Amino acid sequence: MTAPAPIAPPEHRARQQALRALAHERGYDAVVAWSRCGGTQDHHADVYWLTGFYTHQPFVGDLAGRWRATGHAAAVVPAGGPVTVIADTEQRQDPQPVADEIVVAADPVAAAAETLARAGGRRIALLGGEALAARWARALDERLPGATVIEDDGLAWALRAVKSPPEQALLRAAGALGARAMAAALAAAVPGATEAEVAAALVTEVTAAGGAPFGLVLSSSAWAHTLAPSGGPAGAAAYTTRALREGDLLRLDAYGSLGGYLFDLARSRVVGRPPDDEQRALLEAVVDSVAAGVERLRPGVTLGEVARRCDEVLAASAYARDHGMPHSPMDGAWGHGIGVSFEPPWIDPGSEVVVAEGMCLAIELRIEAPGLGGAQYEDDVLVTGAGPEVLTQPQAT
DSSP: OOOOOOOOHHHHHHHHHHHHHHHHHTTOSEEEEEEEOTTOGGGOHHHHHHHOOOOOOOOOOOBTTTBSSTTEEEEEEESSSOOEEEESOSOOOSSOOSSSEEEEOSOHHHHHHHHHHHHOOSEEEEEOGGGSOHHHHHHHHHTSTTOEEEEOTHHHHHHHSBOOHHHHHHHHHHHHHHHHHHHHHHHHOOTTOBHHHHHHHHHHHHHHTTOEEEEEEEEEGGGTTSSSOOSSTTTTSSSOSOBOOTTOEEEEEEEEEETTEEEEEEEEEESSSOOOHHHHHHHHHHHHHHHHHHHHOOTTSBHHHHHHHHHHHHHTSHHHHHHOSOOOTTTTOOEEEESSSEEEEEOOTTOOOBOOTTBEEEEEEEEEETTTEEEEEEEEEEEETTEEEESSOOOOO
């Protein structure tokens, strides 16, 4: 399969201009996007989305007088003046970051502050502040006397919600890769195989295609109601060396990226034989309720309507009739936006967000059923004018 083209520099430039315009509208003099990279794809989003820059240097604890905030990067977008990428390493990627200037610094915090000080302005928006350690935030403030730094991730979320055609192509490719990787994992889930071997099959498929594994949580048997094991023979891994047995419930939730854009899908199955009646009711509950939400995900409806439809179908399921409505591990939400990260909007029964063509969302449900096990199902869906397009094609349960 031919890899989709990366986002071209003109689109990055258009994003920077759109951010400038929205920031000016909201009264900001400059924006600084902060990210943690080095494999932590959940915190890289805004710098990557704006400039295409990602550093693979992992985080290393600060060493006074030597380095600070390794594995982190920043993009400074002033109201007027050059867009600057702050990089922690000279080992640049190809293509180069889309920016007017690139500053390489062993201390990205100080370099970002100096760049903002040169740009001037007293009201600065901060994107990605959850990845900025408290001591670094204090250092940033100290170097910007008279300026106010305000966390406002909503600036970027507003611009990232609707995906451009090149982004849609990348999401389609990522979803297809995720589906292939999940199929490989499920094929490996036979009696006698270990959870770790199932995980390895998925990771191998992703890396062989040039994708980047982000995470995989896997649980089985009586522990299938948990998101993943904690501790045990595999230490902190999200799977164990436990051998699967015939009749075990197995659930997998996998996420990774291709070209910087994520896939996120979950599947459940019974190992080695067809499900019994109780297992079938559980599996059908997660699949059918998610499918109902997918069908409702069309331009013009609200995400609240989508979530309420999922709730209706779940309530009518054989599992809910026998056991009552299950507890929601996501506090009633049915999923989230997806692009270069897990992101808003959330698919929540109270949401008034109107679905628009070009949005991409992950719809999911996990049911915890201690004693029986547990099940999960999730698909990534692109909203088109012709209806919902499932990017992670369903696998048989």
